Amino acid sequence: MADLKTNGLPAGLNVLLPGVPGSTSRGYLGYCAVTLFTLDGKGEWGLFDTGHYSDRNLLLSALNKAGIEPTDIRHVVLSHLHFDHILNLPLFPRAEVYVSQAEIDYAEQVAAGSTVDHAVPDFWEFLLWNRSIHRVEKEHELGPNCRLTVRPGHTPGGIVMLCKESEITAVCGDVIKNAWEAVSGKAAMAASAQDAAESIRVVMAQAEVIIPGHDRPFRHFQGGLEFLSPFQWEVRTNLYPEPLNNPVLVMERIAARHLY
């Protein structure tokens, strides 16, 4: 456990893969935050979201660095059934899976063709097949200081995990995708913009520390917010005759405080 960075978060929570708030001219990146949690402080490990295929190597090496085997992961919370959050579920065969009933109903509608959502994989049922599933209706107590709560908007069954230590941390999935949504109170790409705005309002009122689905964790206070970890992100290209793995975009931001 020595190498596990806490990202300035309360004990028991670690962002293994940081969310990246961005899109490209070729589409959305879909790099979500993958958060490691422990319920008992003694190695009953869980993951909130799993990322997608291009995250696999980084995710496995982050776990390896932390001294955790994929089979040590006993709980996986799927914030919702979009591909960028669920495709690495098969890496954790011993985990119990938590997903909301509303999200399963929604994915069934997508599969039936009555709702269009291109981010729900066609094989979502296959991913959940033969797994131990907890279907969260409204709330679910995950541990003594940790509960799951369903917040609709981005999709009808988004799950937020609320963990209480000295302060309350909300692991948000795409109920709050990034700091812009938290500050503005409005969500882009929502199944229901009205529900999404209400969910953002409720979660911001419930929690001091926010781990967004696609951004750095931050603590918020009256009139501002403070990011809890720096942001580092590099885009490299292989664009002949330019050099191989050419870093064409290098972004570094310190964990700053911002007033608004």
Ligand SMILES: [Zn+2]
């Ligand atoms: Zn997402």
